[in-house]
Amino acid sequence: MNVTISPSSVAGTARAPPSKSYTHRAILAAGYADSATVRDALWSADTRATARAVGLFGGDVDRGDDGRLEIDGFDGRPDVPADVVDCANSGTTMRLVTAAAALADGTTVLTGDESLRSRPQGPLLEALADLGATADSTRGNGQAPLVVTGPLSGGEVSIPGDVSSQYITALLMAGAVTDEGLAIDLETELKSAPYVDITLEVLDDFGVDARHTEDGFAVDGGQSYAPTGGEYAVPGDFSSISYPLAAGAIAADGEGIRIEGAHPSAQGDTAIVEIVERMGADVDWDRESGTIDVAAAPLAGIEVDVEDTPDLLPTIATLGAVADGDTKITNAEHVRYKETDRVSAMAEALGKMGVETTEERDSLTVHGGDSTLEGATVSGRDDHRIIMALALAGLAADGETTIEGADHVDVSFPGFFDLLEEVGVALERRA
Numbered sequence: 013m014n015v016t017i018s019p020s021s022v023a024g025t026a027r028a029p030p031s032k033s034y035t036h037r038a039i040l041a042a043g044y045a046d047s048a049t050v051r052d053a054l055w056s057a058d059t060r061a062t063a064r065a066v067g068l069f070g071g072d073v074d075r076g077d078d079g080r081l082e083i084d085g086f087d088g089r090p091d092v093p094a095d096v097v098d099c100a101n102s103g104t105t106m107r108l109v110t111a112a113a114a115l116a117d118g119t120t121v122l123t124g125d126e127s128l129r130s131r132p133q134g135p136l137l138e139a140l141a142d143l144g145a146t147a148d149s150t151r152g153n154g155q156a157p158l159v160v161t162g163p164l165s166g167g168e169v170s171i172p173g174d175v176s177s178q179y180i181t182a183l184l185m186a187g188a189v190t191d192e193g194l195a196i197d198l199e200t201e202l203k204s205a206p207y208v209d210i211t212l213e214v215l216d217d218f219g220v221d222a223r224h225t226e227d228g229f230a231v232d233g234g235q236s237y238a239p240t241g242g243e244y245a246v247p248g249d250f251s252s253i254s255y256p257l258a259a260g261a262i263a264a265d266g267e268g269i270r271i272e273g274a275h276p277s278a279q280g281d282t283a284i285v286e287i288v289e290r291m292g293a294d295v296d297w298d299r300e301s302g303t304i305d306v307a308a309a310p311l312a313g314i315e316v317d318v319e320d321t322p323d324l325l326p327t328i329a330t331l332g333a334v335a336d337g338d339t340k341i342t343n344a345e346h347v348r349y350k351e352t353d354r355v356s357a358m359a360e361a362l363g364k365m366g367v368e369t370t371e372e373r374d375s376l377t378v379h380g381g382d383s384t385l386e387g388a389t390v391s392g393r394d395d396h397r398i399i400m401a402l403a404l405a406g407l408a409a410d411g412e413t414t415i416e417g418a419d420h421v422d423v424s425f426p427g428f429f430d431l432l433e434e435v436g437v438a439l440e441r442r443a
């Protein structure tokens with residue numbers, strides 16, 4: 013599907029979809045448990061991939077009419093899957109499930125789509141091998157397809173922190189049900205650190221103790237997963253909130269945009285509220301009620317460090333394209349290891365829309381100004397965040413903007429284009 017966006021102003025109320033990161037963890041944690049109910053779960057292409065994996069490990073994920081997931085777990089001991097685990101487009105699924113697979117007494121094969129088969133898995137495979145499992149990339153290049161044979165019993169392991177924090181999340185979640193537990197030493201500084209805080213929070217909510225140590229993280233073995241009262245509720249997703257928030261900052265008319273479902277949590281991406289404010293938008297976040305009100309104002313370029321918040325880069329790049337002056341996004345090298353290289357994807361697409369950028373290995377500077385954005389046909393790169401960020405650019409561009417391959421928003425925000433229409437965006441979908 014291609015989507016064509018006409019320049020539009022926006023107004024009204026938008027509800028945040030549930031958090032993808034919390035949902036992945038909750039589904040897998042329920043899988044590690046005997047059983048659990050997950051309320052307010054995100055049901056998207058990525059989280060369905062994690063649910064499928066839980067099924068292949070011997071659990072069962074049943075989705076009720078009200079969206080709640082009733083999950084029968086595999087109780088700490090995954091079965092050897094009867095089929096290949098297809099993680100589709102989801103890096104989180106592949107990393108978290110690879111470590112779970114190392115607990116099974118046999119061999120698991122994992123694969124994914126072309127994008128996922130190009131992303132780095134080597135450090136996690138090496139860590140699992142150091143712990144006594146067999147963990148290989150079939151092509152020997154550290155990328156999927158992967159073949160993992162367990163079981164492992166735990167121990168001490170070291171791993172880099174600057175490729176993906178998902179390796180740490182994966183090891184902590186699996187480590188809790190090993191015999192010996194795991195001590196994880198970080199060889200390099202941890203990037204995307206708030207995502208490990210999300211993991212620690214979910215583990216705690218499922219009654220599992222894991223902790224920071226001087227050298228990294230540790231989790232005791234022999235623990236059981238069980239959420240208080242048998243239920244777990246997923247909070248709203250601040251990476252997804254970044255899009256209606258930026259839409260409001262760029263294109264709200266007098267009344268502005270109200271975002272609901274924005275309660276505080278461990279998500280690093282809550283930083284988007286402060287970033288949009290720093291650029292000059294009028295923002296009011298009522299943390300108690302979970303509502304954010306945003307009104308448009310002339311935006312000015314700023315410097316933003318995305319070490320902790322890689323998923324915000326596409327949104328910030330679009331804000332920078334509209335803002336007056338330079339927006340410099342720093343500490344961004346790990347943003348190149350996502351569904352696509354998002355640093356160059358945004359530089360290329362904004363370039364096509366008439367905006368100059370300067371790209372370095374670990375930074376992107378957008379030389380903005382709202383008179384420069386011109387409508388164009390741009391590739392969504394089969395990457396949900398590139399598609400959503402370019403749709404925002406279309407609001408302020410001169411003329412129509414067509415985004416190719418726009419159906420991939422299904423990965424994290426299935427109702428994204430419906431929401432844009434509800435707040436007044438003129439758009440057309442073509443098969």
Ligand SMILES: O=C(O)C1=C[C@@H](OP(=O)(O)O)[C@@H](O)[C@H](O)C1
Pocket residue numbers: 032033034104175176177178181203204207322323346
């Ligand atoms: O653990 C998670 O839920 C995620 C961690 C981050 O990845 P990295 O840790 O690979 O940077 C983030 O980009 C991704 O969208 C979700």
Ligand SMILES: C=C(OP(=O)(O)O)C(=O)O
Pocket residue numbers: 032058101102103104105323350351397424
């Ligand atoms: C990078 C992302 O997710 P994942 O790593 O799970 O593919 C994302 O949602 O932007």
